[in-house]
Amino acid sequence: MNSRSAMRLARLQEALSRGGTIHLSEAARLCGVSEMTIRRDVVASEGTMTLLGGRLVMADNPQYAPAYNLDEQRDSHYLAKQRLCQCAEAFIEDGDTLFVDCGTTLMPLVSSLAGDKTLTVVTYALNVANAVSRLPHVRLVLLGGLYHSSSQSFGSDDMAGAIQRLGINKAFISAAGVHVERGVSCFHFHEVAPKRAAIEAAGKRILVADDSKFGVIRPAYFAQLDEFDVVVTNGGVGERLSRRPSDDTTLPRIMVA
Amino acid sequence: MNSRSAMRLARLQEALSRGGTIHLSEAARLCGVSEMTIRRDVVASEGTMTLLGGRLVMADNPQYAPAYNLDEQRDSHYLAKQRLCQCAEAFIEDGDTLFVDCGTTLMPLVSSLAGDKTLTVVTYALNVANAVSRLPHVRLVLLGGLYHSSSQSFGSDDMAGAIQRLGINKAFISAAGVHVERGVSCFHFHEVAPKRAAIEAAGKRILVADDSKFGVIRPAYFAQLDEFDVVVTNGGVGERLSRRPSDDTTLPRIMVA
DNA sequence: CACAAAATGTTAGAAATATAACACTTGATG
DNA sequence: CATCAAGTGTTATATTTCTAACATTTTGTG
Numbered sequence: 210m211n212s213r214s215a216m217r218l219a220r221l222q223e224a225l226s227r228g229g230t231i232h233l234s235e236a237a238r239l240c241g242v243s244e245m246t247i248r249r250d251v252v253a254s255e256g257t258m259t260l261l262g263g264r265l266v267m268a269d270n271p272q273y274a275p276a277y278n279l280d281e282q283r284d285s286h287y288l289a290k291q292r293l294c295q296c297a298e299a300f301i302e303d304g305d306t307l308f309v310d311c312g313t314t315l316m317p318l319v320s321s322l323a324g325d326k327t328l329t330v331v332t333y334a335l336n337v338a339n340a341v342s343r344l345p346h347v348r349l350v351l352l353g354g355l356y357h358s359s360s361q362s363f364g365s366d367d368m369a370g371a372i373q374r375l376g377i378n379k380a381f382i383s384a385a386g387v388h389v390e391r392g393v394s395c396f397h398f399h400e401v402a403p404k405r406a407a408i409e410a411a412g413k414r415i416l417v418a419d420d421s422k423f424g425v426i427r428p429a430y431f432a433q434l435d436e437f438d439v440v441v442t443n444g445g446v447g448e449r450l451s452r453r454p455s456d457d458t459t460l461p462r463i464m465v466a
Numbered sequence: 467m468n469s470r471s472a473m474r475l476a477r478l479q480e481a482l483s484r485g486g487t488i489h490l491s492e493a494a495r496l497c498g499v500s501e502m503t504i505r506r507d508v509v510a511s512e513g514t515m516t517l518l519g520g521r522l523v524m525a526d527n528p529q530y531a532p533a534y535n536l537d538e539q540r541d542s543h544y545l546a547k548q549r550l551c552q553c554a555e556a557f558i559e560d561g562d563t564l565f566v567d568c569g570t571t572l573m574p575l576v577s578s579l580a581g582d583k584t585l586t587v588v589t590y591a592l593n594v595a596n597a598v599s600r601l602p603h604v605r606l607v608l609l610g611g612l613y614h615s616s617s618q619s620f621g622s623d624d625m626a627g628a629i630q631r632l633g634i635n636k637a638f639i640s641a642a643g644v645h646v647e648r649g650v651s652c653f654h655f656h657e658v659a660p661k662r663a664a665i666e667a668a669g670k671r672i673l674v675a676d677d678s679k680f681g682v683i684r685p686a687y688f689a690q691l692d693e694f695d696v697v698v699t700n701g702g703v704g705e706r707l708s709r710r711p712s713d714d715t716t717l718p719r720i721m722v723a
Numbered sequence: 724c725a726c727a728a729a730a731t732g733t734t735a736g737a738a739a740t741a742t743a744a745c746a747c748t749t750g751a752t753g
Numbered sequence: 754c755a756t757c758a759a760g761t762g763t764t765a766t767a768t769t770t771c772t773a774a775c776a777t778t779t780t781g782t783g
Contacts (some may be wrong), residue, residue, distance in 0.1 A: 211730070219600040220577040226596055230518070243732055248771085257600075261487070262519020262740080263770055271485030273523060318484070335599055335609075342592060342613055351592075353610025353619055353628075355598055364610055373608075415770085416574075442633065468760070490740085503762055505741080519770080522735055725783095732777065741768065748761070753754105 210253045217242070218254050221265060228343065239402065269336065272319050278335040287464070289419045291442050294318035297441045300379060302328055308372070308380040308407040309337050311362035311400060314417055315381055316340060322347050329424040331375055331429035333403045334362040348351050350375065357399055366398030380411035382437070384418050386425035389434060389450075391462070392425035404431045411437050416461075420444035437461045467584030471507050474499070478507075478516065478522060487521040495617045546676045546700050546723070551575035553723040554674050559637060560584055565629070565664040566594050566639040568619035568657060571674055572638055573597060579604050588632055590660045591619040607632065614656055619669035626663035639694070641675050643682035646707075646717070647693060651684035661688045670695050673718075677701035694718045 212426065217240045224231060233273070237244045243427045251258050251265065261267050266273040303309065303326040308314050310460035311334030322328055330341045333352040341349045352372065352405070354365025365371075382404055386394040408414050408431075414436040423446040434440070443451070443466045452465040474497045481488060481496070494501045497648065506524065508515050516525050523526065551574035556566065561581040566572050569593030576597045579585055586605040587598045590617040598606045609629065611622025622628075639661055643651040652661070665671050665688075680703040691697070699707070700723045708720040 210602070212601075215601050215603075216578045219597040220574070223593060223597050225576060226593060245733080246731055249731085260519075260770090262517075264518060272487075273487050273518070275489075275521075335595065335608075338592065338613070339596065342615065344616070344741080345593065345615065349613035351610040351613060352609070353590075353608040353620065356595070356606035356608060357600065358599065359548065361599070418693055427570055502763085503761060508760085517741090710764080726781100727783105728781080730777105730779070732775105734773105734775085736772085736774105738769105738771070740770080741766100743766080745762085746761100746763075749759090749775100751758090752756085 210255075214250045214253050217247070217250050221247075221250075222257065222267065223263070225258070225265060225267045226339070230261070230273070232262070233263050233265065236265055262269065267367070269316070269340070276458065277394060279335065284368050288464075290314050291317045292445060292466040293417050293419060293441050296380060296464055297415055300413065300439070301326065301328070302413055304378075305329070306331060306376055306378040308332070308377045308382075308411060309341075310381060310383040310404060311337065311360050312383040312385075314383040314419070318381065319344075320416075324366060331372070331377055331407075333364070334360070336361045352403065357397060360397050360400060364402070366412050368402045369406035372403060373409055375410070377407060377410045379413040379415065380407040380439075382408065382414065382416050382432075384416065384422055384427075384431075386427035387418050387422045387434070387440075388424060388426055389415070390424055393428045393432045393434060393437075396427050396429065398429045401429050401431045407436070408432055408436055416440045418442055420446040434459075441462055441466060469509070471510055474504070474517070475506050476513050477522070481522050481596060482515075489521050489542070489671045490517070491522035493522055512669075521530075528690045538723065539542050540604075547571050548574045549674060549723040550698050550700060551578070553721055554638060554672055555671055557582065557670065557696070558585070561635075562586070563588060563633055563635040565589070565634045565639075565668060567591070567638060567640040567661060567664070568594065568617050569642075572642040573678070575638065575674075576601075588629070588634055588664075590621070590625065591617070609660065609683045610675045612653060612656075618656050619657065621659070629660060629663035629667055629679040632667070634664060634667045635663040636670040636672065639665065639671065639673050639689075641673060641679055641684075641688075644673070644675050644679045644691070644697075645681060645683055648683055648689050648692060650689045650694075651682075652688045653684050653686065658686050660686045665689055665693055673697045677698055677703040691717060696721055698723060 222234055233244045233247055236247045251260055256268050260263055261273055297318055306329040309330055309332045320338055324346045326330055329348040331350045332338055338351045341347050354363035356363055384393045385396050414437045422442055439462050441464045451465055478493055491503055492502045493504045504635045508517055513525050515522055533550040554575055566576055566587055576594055588607045589595055590609040596606045598604050611620035611624055615619055641650045642653050669695045677700055696719050698721045706721055
């Protein structure tokens with residue numbers, strides 16, 4: 210991706226940040242380039258924007274994403290996450306202050322936070338913040354710092370302290386690796402502090418991870434599995450874990466989506 | 467509108483109620499009719515659904531803020547802001563750590579930060595952060611806190627302290643009101659702390675405000691005009707201010723875009 | 724400045740979508 | 754039962770969008 214291309218994309222993204230679409234011809238005029246260049250920019254955007262009938266739309270705008278509830282086989286990963294989040298949603302109650310972890314796993318959860326509850330979402334992820342900022346009925350607290358594009362999240366020295374000062378009620382944690390003996394891990398070390406602080410501060414800790422994460426180990430450990438109250442997962446892993454002997458208390462409650 | 471047509475629409479709207487799009491062919495298969503019939507249903511739906519590139523989308527999802535109006539943005543001094551920012555850009559040098567204020571005025575500035583400089587952008591505005599996060603060559607520090615949708619920015623108790631701890635080099639400040647005697651003001655009180663802290667911390671303070679802001683007074687004062695090193699503006703106001711006597715040192719340097 | 728590489732613009736053709744016209748089916752009604 | 758009208762399907766055509774190829778411009782470098 211070119212620097213000018215990135216500039217144009219940033220401008221167009223700004224224009225689309227509150228939703229809606231822009232026709233190729235408008236975008237081209239706005240940026241002072243040809244429609245073909247905008248097309249190439251969209252390809253270079255690596256999925257942050259897409260074209261739909263000659264109009265630019267933000268890829269993370271669920272209004273314009275393909276509806277997966279029809280052809281369930283199409284994108285199993287996305288669908289799995291959606292089911293996981295539908296399952297996790299059951300824990301959300303009126304008045305909750307939720308910690309929402311970074312990554313894409315929990316995006317369906319925040320995109321569909323119901324309007325009939327009074328909720329506060331605490332996050333250190335830019336994509337989560339953007340989704341929540343579009344929900345006028347949900348209070349948003351973003352924990353800032355230096356931006357890490359790899360995980361679309363922020364990191365700072367005082368992240369743990371900031372989380373402790375907030376009255377976090379329930380923590381929804383995601384992970385890149387979950388191993389029953391070795392614990393729960395993620396890719397980036399700057400995620401460890403906020404994850405740990407949220408796990409320690411929250412009254413209820415909910416780990417949301419699809420079956421592809423199980424048995425996997427990533428560089429940055431941040432918790433043992435028994436530190437969670439609930440694990441929401443799916444597929445064969447979930448079935449296997451949930452069939453453990455009932456007197457086994459080393460594992461949290463397993464929910465299979 | 468037909469009763470069968472209404473039933474099909476209800477069914478499709480249900481499928482789309484969580485967001486997403488359905489291709490005409492899928493919708494036709496789902497309802498057991500031809501694509502042409504779905505097209506006619508959409509026309510009969512009186513705007514509740516529209517077609518976009520052969521896909522059905524809900525016309526306006528109330529979950530989202532009203533669709534961005536490109537023309538309104540352009541008419542509302544968009545071109546002036548672009549010129550102002552082109553002018554302000556001249557102050558940016560390699561290695562700078564820039565504070566960028568909230569609002570729409572400075573968006574063209576951050577969208578076009580050149581790739582040949584090593585830059586850090588500090589901001590408390592979500593729209594600014596989004597634009598900068600798309601530029602891989604610019605370091606981004608976001609000052610978090612509670613989100614205020616009115617200004618797309620964050621506010622917190624320790625905002626001023628956090629800014630002081632950063633080595634901010636140049637501050638680009640925007641304003642909703644600029645009055646030569648009464649000072650510079652904005653709409654929202656939570657913006658005062660970060661603006662003031664940035665003005666006090668930065669080596670160079672640049673106020674960017676188009677002519678429509680001059681002579682206007684807004685609820686929250688945050689600075690006197692002489693606290694700035696440069697004022698970038700345009701139009702008649704700029705001409706008038708810049709023609710002041712050269713021995714008048716009560717005003718900063720005026721740049722007319 | 725010359726050169727190469729990258730980015731952008733232009734054009735033409737392919738594919739998909741939109742529109743219009745007309746034929747067929749269905750169901751209500753006298 | 755005949756008839757009509759509304760609804761639907763089919764076909765053809767127009768329009769738009771997409772893709773690929775090539776020409777041109779800009780940018781970076783020695």
